[in-house]
Amino acid sequence: MNKLWTEWVIAIAFLREGRMQTFMITIGVAVGVAVIVFVSALIQGLQANVIERTLGTQAHIRLLQPDEVNRLVPVPEGVVQFVNEDKRAQRLRSINNWQQIVAALDERTELTAVSPIVSGPALVLRGEAISSVALVGITLERYQQIVPLQDYMVSGRLSIGADEVLIGSQLAQDLGVRVGSKIRLDTGQQESRVVNIAGIFELGVRELDARYVYLDLRQAQSMLGLIGGVTVIDLRVADIFTAESIAQSIGRLTQLRSESWIMTNSQLMNALSAQSLSTNMIIVFVGISVAFGIASVLSVSVVQRTREIGILRATGASQQQILRVFLLQGALFGLFGSIFGVAASYALVWVFNTFGPGLFYIPVAQSLIVAAVSLATITGVIAAAIPARRAAQLDPVEAIRYV
Amino acid sequence: MSNEIMRLKALKKSYNIGMPNEVEVLHGINLTLSVDDFTALVGPSGSGKSTLLNIMGLLDQPTSGELYLHGQATSAMDDLERTQLRGRALGFVFQFHHLIQAFSALDNVLMPLMLHQGKPDNEARDRARALLAAVGLEKLSDRRPNQLSGGQQQRVAIARALATNPALLLADEPTGNLDSKSAEEVFALFRKIQSEHDCAVLLVTHDPRLSAQCDRTINLVDGRIVDAL
Numbered sequence: 001m002n003k004l005w006t007e008w009v010i011a012i013a014f015l016r017e018g019r020m021q022t023f024m025i026t027i028g029v030a031v032g033v034a035v036i037v038f039v040s041a042l043i044q045g046l047q048a049n050v051i052e053r054t055l056g057t058q059a060h061i062r063l064l065q066p067d068e069v070n071r072l073v074p075v076p077e078g079v080v081q082f083v084n085e086d087k088r089a090q091r092l093r094s095i096n097n098w099q100q101i102v103a104a105l106d107e108r109t110e111l112t113a114v115s116p117i118v119s120g121p122a123l124v125l126r127g128e129a130i131s132s133v134a135l136v137g138i139t140l141e142r143y144q145q146i147v148p149l150q151d152y153m154v155s156g157r158l159s160i161g162a163d164e165v166l167i168g169s170q171l172a173q174d175l176g177v178r179v180g181s182k183i184r185l186d187t188g189q190q191e192s193r194v195v196n197i198a199g200i201f202e203l204g205v206r207e208l209d210a211r212y213v214y215l216d217l218r219q220a221q222s223m224l225g226l227i228g229g230v231t232v233i234d235l236r237v238a239d240i241f242t243a244e245s246i247a248q249s250i251g252r253l254t255q256l257r258s259e260s261w262i263m264t265n266s267q268l269m270n271a272l273s274a275q276s277l278s279t280n281m282i283i284v285f286v287g288i289s290v291a292f293g294i295a296s297v298l299s300v301s302v303v304q305r306t307r308e309i310g311i312l313r314a315t316g317a318s319q320q321q322i323l324r325v326f327l328l329q330g331a332l333f334g335l336f337g338s339i340f341g342v343a344a345s346y347a348l349v350w351v352f353n354t355f356g357p358g359l360f361y362i363p364v365a366q367s368l369i370v371a372a373v374s375l376a377t378i379t380g381v382i383a384a385a386i387p388a389r390r391a392a393q394l395d396p397v398e399a400i401r402y403v
Numbered sequence: 404m405s406n407e408i409m410r411l412k413a414l415k416k417s418y419n420i421g422m423p424n425e426v427e428v429l430h431g432i433n434l435t436l437s438v439d440d441f442t443a444l445v446g447p448s449g450s451g452k453s454t455l456l457n458i459m460g461l462l463d464q465p466t467s468g469e470l471y472l473h474g475q476a477t478s479a480m481d482d483l484e485r486t487q488l489r490g491r492a493l494g495f496v497f498q499f500h501h502l503i504q505a506f507s508a509l510d511n512v513l514m515p516l517m518l519h520q521g522k523p524d525n526e527a528r529d530r531a532r533a534l535l536a537a538v539g540l541e542k543l544s545d546r547r548p549n550q551l552s553g554g555q556q557q558r559v560a561i562a563r564a565l566a567t568n569p570a571l572l573l574a575d576e577p578t579g580n581l582d583s584k585s586a587e588e589v590f591a592l593f594r595k596i597q598s599e600h601d602c603a604v605l606l607v608t609h610d611p612r613l614s615a616q617c618d619r620t621i622n623l624v625d626g627r628i629v630d631a632l
């Protein structure tokens with residue numbers, strides 16, 4: 001380390017002497033880094049926001065009973081079988097052994113919540129109005145870890161006791177009901193049942209707000225004719241981007257149909273990854289032009305300093321030392337440029353968050369800043385490699401004679 | 404024999420090797436320099452003095468022949484070994500007082516030490532100040548080269564060449580760019596150095612008055628030594 005001291009001193013002296021060049025390339029690097037950090041933060045913020053909104057109202061993984069299929073009589077080898085089959089109508093069925101499955105899933109550390117649900121169709125009747133809805137029978141404590149219902153309540157209480165239900169704001173409006181009103185639910189199974197509206201929620205997704213009716217698991221089971229059964233197990237995972245692989249492994253283990261949010265939102269995921277790709281392209285190309293900027297400034301500097309390099313060599317500097325002097329200059333361009341760039345991007349983000357459209361908040365992750373500064377510094381070193389090598393390989397005799 | 408610092412044996416140097424304009428500049432130089440030599444290297448322009456000095460300073464390599472420094476053959480050394488040997492045993496002064504503009508006079512003198520040992524300790528700083536004092540510039544140690552006169556810059560360069568306490572100081576027309584008064588002063592400084600620092604001096608000069616004051620004169624004509632004394 002003590003050895004590098006001299007290279008530092010020379011590199012800094014050179015940078016200070018070439019003040020104008022140093023200043024301009026530092027600004028150049030700063031602009032590049034500011035663009036990279038701002039665009040990355042913007043896209044990160046945007047995507048986090050979109051994902052958060054999407055996942056705020058749905059489970060990361062859903063486990064469902066696989067569809068019932070016709071079982072064909074096996075035929076001997078070599079026999080061609082023509083089949084004329086009607087696909088089976090899918091009746092509501094419970095997941096077998098769901099208690100054991102839930103108990104087993106509770107043990108898995110990569111899952112943060114497990115919520116068995118019974119869900120089925122029903123009609124809501126109130127006076128002349130009829131609306132088709134989805135009954136969602138839940139255990140409140142478990143389900144709230146999947147969808148934080150308390151955050152979405154707009155009126156009434158978050159309570160699903162006997163004969164109590166929660167309905168969406170859109171449904172309430174369609175039916176003209178308030179908290180405390182009674183509605184009739186008909187599942188086509190037994191005689192219809194009258195329940196009280198305990199609370200009204202608004203998930204922010206019109207489709208869900210018009211169709212979801214939350215009620216107690218037991219009550220839903222009896223209304224849907226699935227005593228003791230559940231039709232869905234909702235899961236939440238710690239790292240949302242691992243949902244697909246976890247879903248696959250759980251699907252294999254339980255023999256259930258296992259759908260991750262990544263699969264069910266594949267359109268969204270495609271859009272997000274296309275967006276990430278274009279962001280990464282911007283980052284790479286801005287990075288490349290920053291690198292070329294540093295390389296060209298240093299190339300000019302090597303030519304300008306040819307004689308001084310020769311003097312240093314004659315004074316006892318090794319090729320390695322000359323090499324390091326120029327690599328350090330590249331590193332310093334990257335370091336200082338990126339520090340200014342990060343500061344500038346902070347300002348941009350602040351302006352966006354304070355005066356922007358306010359659609360979402362851009363967080364600037366500390367890791368992004370560390371990554372930007374270290375990548376810029378490394379880029380500086382790499383960009384300096386070619387000019388530095390040329391400086392190191394100058395013939396000292398020629399270099400000293402150079403004017 | 405133990406007095407020997409440097410010995411050149413059948414040393415030849417060609418430029419543009421393998422090309423149509425290949426030219427042999429030094430045609431087999433044999434030469435020995437001893438500890439207390441104060442030598443002038445004289446000869447017409449283009450006779451190969453600078454070429455010879457660069458080779459002796461390990462800045463350049465001979466095409467054939469051998470150069471022994473402290474009895475050690477140098478032709479097989481790689482760049483790093485030669486750099487280290489140069490830094491340790493040799494001091495160089497050029498015709499155009501070549502200083503690094505970005506550094507003060509003191510830092511220029513410290514440069515060989517910094518390149519060799521890293522951050523200079525107090526001992527190194529004291530030594531550099533003493534050397535600047537020895538060349539009469541103790542008051543100007545913080546000045547940049549462009550704030551010094553030509554003669555002053557050349558004296559800084561001499562102090563720098565002495566920083567590593569070299570056994571041999573090589574100077575290529577150190578007074579060629581100075582007025583005659585500064586030239587006399589610089590020459591006197593070389594004399595002083597040779598006696599006070601136990602450092603052999605080989606200097607190239609065109610000035611017959613200066614070469615006459617040297618203990619020994621080597622005459623180089625067309626790449627050959629003529630009547631070396």
Ligand SMILES: Nc1ncnc2c1ncn2[C@@H]1O[C@H](COP(=O)(O)OP(=O)(O)O)[C@@H](O)[C@H]1O
Nearest residue numbers: 418419428446447448449450451452453454455
């Ligand atoms: N790099 C080079 N390529 C080709 N010829 C050179 C080169 N350097 C020096 N020479 C030639 O070598 C000869 C000696 O040059 P030099 O050592 O500089 O002489 P001096 O210092 O005695 O004036 C000259 O003829 C010069 O043209």
Ligand SMILES: [Mg+2]
Nearest residue numbers: 452453454575
């Ligand atoms: Mg010459």
